[in-house]
Amino acid sequence: MDYFLQQLINGLTLGAIYGLIAIGYTMVYGIIGMINFAHGEIYMIGAFVSMIAFLLLGVLGITYIPLALSIVLIVAMVFTAAYGWAIERIAYRPLRGSFKLAPLISAIGVSIVLQNYVQIAQGARVKPLQPIIRGGFDLSLGNGGQHASLSYLQIIIFLLTIALMAGFTWIITRTSLGRAQRATEQDMTMASLLGVNVDRIISTTFVIGAALAAVAGLMVTLYYGVIDFYIGFIAGMKAFTAAVLGGIGSLPGAMLGGLLIGLIEAFWSGYFSIEYKDVAAFSILVLVLIFRPTGLLGRPEIEKV
Amino acid sequence: MTTPPAAAAPALHHHHHVSLSHMVKDSIAAGLLAALLALPLLGFHLLDSAQGLHLDTRFPLVLWAGLIVFGGRLGLSLAGAAIARRMSHQPATAAENVSAAPAKPKPIRKIAGWIMVAVALVLPFLPFSDRNLVDKATLLLIYVMLGWGLNIVVGLAGLLDLGYVAFYAVGAYSYALLSQYFGLNFWVCLPLAGLLSASFGMALGFPVLRLRGDYLAIVTLGFGEIIRVILLNWQDFTGGPNGIASIKRPSFFGLPFTAVSMDGQPSFAQFFGLDFSPDHRIIFLYYLILVLALATNLFTLRIRKLPIGRAWEALREDETACRSLGINPTKTKLSAFAIGAMFAGFAGSFFATRQGFISPESFTFIESAIILAIVVLGGMGSQIGIVLAAILLVGLPEWFRDLQLYRMLAFGGAMVLIMLWRPRGLLSSREPTIRLGDAPEAAE
Numbered sequence: 136m137d138y139f140l141q142q143l144i145n146g147l148t149l150g151a152i153y154g155l156i157a158i159g160y161t162m163v164y165g166i167i168g169m170i171n172f173a174h175g176e177i178y179m180i181g182a183f184v185s186m187i188a189f190l191l192l193g194v195l196g197i198t199y200i201p202l203a204l205s206i207v208l209i210v211a212m213v214f215t216a217a218y219g220w221a222i223e224r225i226a227y228r229p230l231r232g233s234f235k236l237a238p239l240i241s242a243i244g245v246s247i248v249l250q251n252y253v254q255i256a257q258g259a260r261v262k263p264l265q266p267i268i269r270g271g272f273d274l275s276l277g278n279g280g281q282h283a284s285l286s287y288l289q290i291i292i293f294l295l296t297i298a299l300m301a302g303f304t305w306i307i308t309r310t311s312l313g314r315a316q317r318a319t320e321q322d323m324t325m326a327s328l329l330g331v332n333v334d335r336i337i338s339t340t341f342v343i344g345a346a347l348a349a350v351a352g353l354m355v356t357l358y359y360g361v362i363d364f365y366i367g368f369i370a371g372m373k374a375f376t377a378a379v380l381g382g383i384g385s386l387p388g389a390m391l392g393g394l395l396i397g398l399i400e401a402f403w404s405g406y407f408s409i410e411y412k413d414v415a416a417f418s419i420l421v422l423v424l425i426f427r428p429t430g431l432l433g434r435p436e437i438e439k440v
Numbered sequence: 441m442t443t444p445p446a447a448a449a450p451a452l453h454h455h456h457h458v459s460l461s462h463m464v465k466d467s468i469a470a471g472l473l474a475a476l477l478a479l480p481l482l483g484f485h486l487l488d489s490a491q492g493l494h495l496d497t498r499f500p501l502v503l504w505a506g507l508i509v510f511g512g513r514l515g516l517s518l519a520g521a522a523i524a525r526r527m528s529h530q531p532a533t534a535a536e537n538v539s540a541a542p543a544k545p546k547p548i549r550k551i552a553g554w555i556m557v558a559v560a561l562v563l564p565f566l567p568f569s570d571r572n573l574v575d576k577a578t579l580l581l582i583y584v585m586l587g588w589g590l591n592i593v594v595g596l597a598g599l600l601d602l603g604y605v606a607f608y609a610v611g612a613y614s615y616a617l618l619s620q621y622f623g624l625n626f627w628v629c630l631p632l633a634g635l636l637s638a639s640f641g642m643a644l645g646f647p648v649l650r651l652r653g654d655y656l657a658i659v660t661l662g663f664g665e666i667i668r669v670i671l672l673n674w675q676d677f678t679g680g681p682n683g684i685a686s687i688k689r690p691s692f693f694g695l696p697f698t699a700v701s702m703d704g705q706p707s708f709a710q711f712f713g714l715d716f717s718p719d720h721r722i723i724f725l726y727y728l729i730l731v732l733a734l735a736t737n738l739f740t741l742r743i744r745k746l747p748i749g750r751a752w753e754a755l756r757e758d759e760t761a762c763r764s765l766g767i768n769p770t771k772t773k774l775s776a777f778a779i780g781a782m783f784a785g786f787a788g789s790f791f792a793t794r795q796g797f798i799s800p801e802s803f804t805f806i807e808s809a810i811i812l813a814i815v816v817l818g819g820m821g822s823q824i825g826i827v828l829a830a831i832l833l834v835g836l837p838e839w840f841r842d843l844q845l846y847r848m849l850a851f852g853g854a855m856v857l858i859m860l861w862r863p864r865g866l867l868s869s870r871e872p873t874i875r876l877g878d879a880p881e882a883a884e
Contacts, residue, residue, distance in 0.1 A: 170657065170658070184480045186493075190484075190495045191495060194495060210480075214476075214477075214480050217473070217476055217477055218477060221477060229860050230859060230860065233863040236816055237816075237859050237864075239600070240813060240817075240855060240859050241860070243812070244854070244856035244859065246852070247848055247849075247851060247852030247855065248849060249852075250848075251846075253481060254845070255846070257485065257486050258486070262486050263493060265492060369665075372661060372662070379658055411673065413669050414670070417662035417665065418666075420658070421647060424651055424659065425648075428651050
């Protein structure tokens, strides 16, 4: 039972991280119908910026954890969002309205560039960071000799994710920006005719997606303590799987999909085999697509001729 | 997806008339942005030492990044303005050129194609050819063949396959394993490898091909990873990360490429009364892949004229219309998917026999991305375009292997730039193979 509880907690932590990345995929897909292949790399850059910011704060002598964490959070979000904005501007915007595969190829190119850029700039070796937030609660029920704990870090990850999701939902459903965003998603031409600045809305979408991915990068840096230039690929792929699983274009779906992928991965590695955990996530994806092609929360697409 | 407003193109033309001060301002903004982006990742360097991780600063690099982007941006906009000024004197001809371009190049391409085949045929015997060149040309031809194979899936049938390398891996491992466990030779394994890859394609394609295209992309991407993970972890069967070594080399229809005869079989050199040279095998491998690649090409060219090939192209253009005309989309797509996989399987077993050693390392996602990039840069459906793109993306970087680190950076950058410059690929040929009557070409 304790073991089960532990896997559940780990899975939810992992799922929160995947969910935050998945939102970036699902938003971009919803609005311009494109798989932003470089989004995983954005998350990787967020992780690197966070690690650099942590070390810099250490050098500057700011060691009060809540303060340091907030500064790193803001720094990572700002810089990563700048990357997201610049990528959209340089590599995707000129291709809008071009044929369907062109932005995807461009995105794959961007992804390769960013991966190698970070590899050249920061070296290929794995970067380890000392654990910054230690300790936690013991949740063991005491039977079976197993051990379950909920670390403070995991609590922070949950709270941060919930806060971000709440803020984000508020932006999308209540603000004029969110309204314009939803309008653009439904019909880009019509929205632009009605005075919505479509280019700006799309830029904002990329900025928000990148900022959320940066938070995910920060969480991973703290949670695992090791990052390298290659982490974006697998995480990005799983997050995209999560977005499809939840129903691409649906924001709650992305979060739900992320949590499910995280749980599947944690339980699979806990009970079956660690080596094949990636296989498990994708097998589930294939099954979902066979039996429910629109994902869990996606609306069926009505094809107009 | 509705087509977004085509505001981007006209907006560009207005930019040509902007003043110099605007250009400078714009370039300063670009330079500042570059410096901002460079600040965290270039300005600081994570160094790991015995005491743990610490930071090193490299601020001059940030300055350089800003300056280079500023200069580049300013130079480009000045050049753009100069071109625009010249173009504005003769706007009519420019417009005519654009509209006349797609109709013309057909015969030129055909001639260029034959010249390429002729050069490829005599390449090993040209005066400047050496072992190294033939070896690199062999590698290039593998990618050309993979490009042609994937072209059936992406270019003709319009299905986005992001895990094509998985079928290549299936082909390579089936040859390696069949020859290791059953001692079968290359010529028996080649069709078997193709068959196995095709059945993998069927098994994967059957559940997902009835879905929207994007889902196919992600499922094939996942499948590519699954195959790699299985190859890595199923140690007893596939050798895991160590791969499979000493795979049997191919023979010339039973005559081995060895210095002395083996098992009573005369060697290739002895049989033809030649002096033994290790070059024989290299040249033989070159011709083998040339034949395989040309067979793929010929197959594609022929099948485009058969009902099934036409169904693929029709399906790519309009699935709903096809369905109403009685074409079964799932079966039609499945056939394209399986045939594409089959050619990857052939190429894979060739790869295994050429290398003599395979490991999961050779079948990473980046390979799929390269093959897809070749097809798309080549212009989705253009056979010659694929050759050009393969030379550009695989051939050129191969000569700059010393710059290993910067090679992939340039590769990714080239992918983006070529897409920005020619989104439809170097040579786009998306027009249908046949057309009823003289219907005017719809503007794309």
